[in-house]
Amino acid sequence: MKRHLLSAGDLTRDDAELILSTAAELRDLADRPIKKLPALRGRTVVNLFFEDSTRTRISFEAAAKRLSADVINFAAKGSSVSKGESLKDTALTLEAMGADAVVVRHGASGAPHRLAHSGWVRSSVVNAGDGTHEHPTQALLDAFTMWRHLGQSRPGGLEGRRVAIVGDVLHSRVARSNALLLQTLGAEVTLVAPPTLLPVGVETWPVETSYDIDRVLPGVDAVMMLRVQRERMNGGFFPTPREYSRRYGLDARRMAALQDHTIVMHPGPMVRGMEITADVADSERSVIVEQVTNGVAVRMAVLYLLLGGNESGA
Amino acid sequence: MSTYLIQNVSVLGGEPQDLLLVDGVVADASATPAEGAQVVDGTGLIALPGLVDLHTHLREPGREDAETVESGTAAAARGGFTAVHAMANTDPVADTAGVVEQVWRLGREAGHCDVFPVGAVTVGLAGERLAELGAMADSAARVRVFSDDGKCVHDAVLMRRALEYVKAFDGVVAQHAQEPRLTEGAQMNEGELSGRLGLAGWPAVAEEAIIARDVLLAEHVGSRLHVCHVSTAGSVELIRWAKGKGVDVTAEVCPHHLLLTDELAATYDPIYKVNPPLRTARDVEALRAGLADGTIDIVATDHAPHPHEDKDCEWAAAAFGMLGLETALSIVQETMVDPGLLDWAGVADRMSSAPARIGRLDDHGRGLEVGAPAHVVLYDPSVRRTVDPAGSASLSRNTPYRGMELPGRVVATFLRGVPTVLDGELV
Amino acid sequence: MCAQERPPTQAGAHSEPPPGRTVLDERDIARALTRISHEILERNKGGRDLVLLGIPSRGVPLAHRIAERIAAVEGYAVPVGSLDVTMYRDDLRLKPARALMRTDIPSDGIDDRVVVLVDDVLFSGRTIRAALDALNDVGRPSAVRLAVLVDRGHRELPIRADFVGKNLPTSLVERVQVRVADTDGVDAVTISDGSDGSDGEAQA
Incomplete structure (x- = not known):
């Protein structure tokens, strides 16, 4: 290194x-x-x-x-x-x-x-x-958390694992670092966001992209929700916080579509009720607290x- | 007055001949006795008419720590320029007859080259109301080029009025084409790389949208329009289209946009931060082709000095701009002449006659014919040099070509038959 | 940062004959470990309060083998673990950062137990010094003993082993290499003149 x-x-x-x-x-x-x-x-x-x-x-x-x-x-x-x-x-x-x-x-x-x-x-x-x-150390701790849960903590453990990163990818240093690192570790990343919150040129990144969270969730092993910063809410990237939550928020209904082993992550700090509901953040699938330890x-x-x-x- | 006989020099790249400068005018070397003339050996050198820059930032008044009229014009002479247009974004802004006359006078006192002040289009470059354009035109500085450079005249009505108003004195509005809302906080060319580097993107469309609007406005009101520092392939396409329709539009390209690409931003070194930003290799190619076929009329340096501390910091905090006067001719050789896109007569057109024509200068850009004012550059295209910022005549050091090997060297510059540079050094 | 000393892999190790002169073969090693096991039990008057901690990498399988022999004699299992000393080494700064190896302290801990550190080769004594420091951060044993398969001399610290498989007088330029079946595919202790480029002996 x-x-x-x-x-x-x-x-x-x-x-x-x-x-x-x-x-x-x-x-x-x-x-x-x-x-x-x-x-x-x-x-x-x-x-x-x-x-x-x-x-x-x-x-x-x-x-x-x-x-x-x-x-x-x-x-x-x-x-x-x-x-x-x-x-x-x-x-x-x-x-x-x-x-x-x-x-x-x-x-x-x-x-x-x-x-x-x-x-x-x-x-x-x-x-x-x-x-x-x-934010490379955040990506490393996210990968470490996934590796423990999904990869038996073994080399190559994330090979072929599917990860959805959902939210404000455009302004997110966490998403950039995660996309690069997870690709290096052999995982398959799908970025999910409204088109206004995906960077120009994202098609050249080593990831899939989608505008439709409901189509992506059933196939992934981990879903990482990104914070939507307050200043974006008035930046015209989406019409209203309510519409954003409805289209891209992770709530109990969407959580039910996940596979049994799928974990829910968030780099924090969370905006509860915006990108993630409290019951999801506090559910057994959530490894958000463990991310801090890791x-x-x-x-x-x-x-x-x-x-x-x-x-x-x- | 003085007499200079330049022997065995290749005028505009042609067969070697003698060039005689008598009393500030090009004389007939075969007919005029050259008695008492000072002789300059022109063997291996190319003679070009004195270069004219339509876009220079001399920083005075206001930022004399970055550049002064004296230092900036010295850099110009060393780059082969005999005339520069000093941009209006000084402090105070050159938006009154008083400021433009001051700059004009400072240029005359410095004596390295002629200085033609550019007047601001709007008061304080604020884009709200027209500056006293007529007063500047009627002043001793005889301003013909008006620009809010650094800022775009983005209000369509204001731009229309400016285009119309300057017709009264045959002026031209030189537009800095940058749609402000599309470039809020923008740092570099928007593309795959800006996304990867996390630097806010500066989309090509922000330039092209303004150019498209302005050529339509110019056509509508029958005015002439000049487009500053064209940087994208799309802009070249729009200007080509407009010229095809007969719109009276001219355009400039900067040396750095002919050579450098946005990949350099990956160093996060703000020496490569410039407005408009460095673009892609595809844009560079289109700009070269546009300059070759005349779609782009001229090369202008956008020489933009900044003190060290304004570049020795993180990218987002750094100032936009780079030096250009002393390297312009070398870069044109590198990017246009050596690849065969332009011959030396073409260079003389793009860097002397055409800019003088756009600026409505009577005494510049008239070539090297007998009787023309004796503004001459002697240039050695055969040598190569490594750019050393410390060797610049500018007060600033923000050249993006530091350490780069470039072809060619200005050996001498003559302003009205008097050398301002000899043997590469200021006289 | 890059791993200079990665844990040995098993791949491909089976086919290679150990370079140099063999001083202990598979049987010698087995006999030595058996004898060490008996000596530990004798000295400790049984195995009830023992904890065996192998020092990675090759001390760990040796500790397990000793534990098996003790279990065979005593009829109960003795806790076995491993103690990585990398971060306690006094030469940490002399080389690029090294990969950590497994530290695995048995669940009942080491407090008031007799800890037997197990390593393959005892040389300068610096590894054992590091191990004692590491142990200090893990708990407070009632006593610490040291078992090594080979003692090659040239101590640089006042440290000695309590249980030694074989004393092997060497010159400083020679290389002593311990191979164990678990990681190297073969049990053998070899000695070479250090010029054959064989990978380093357990630097003890």
């Missing part, structure tokens, strides 16, 4: 399965009396969050701390005017502090890429979500594999 984790597309199948199997080992740590490993002792991980995301930041923080790394949280919610300057200046500050890894969340697509390749910092860069581009294990695996060895590592 490369020195940075910027895109789920950077991961080979071997890389991805190594992360999943490492995460599987690390997940058991939560059951032990001492939830700590010494692998990153003396390393410094900086959580650099230009956007609010308490859950992702906490997940990375827990992951780094369980590996004994020193963690610095840097909440730099930049103003729109000075945004560019603050990314570079902040990066230089972190470099001066001797950060070994920078976990970055930024509203601008490609900001982690800039951080990694601009020469501002020497540390590893982990993309914790950039604009409408990617997030820590997957992020530990990523940090360990990026920082655990020497830097000149292959």
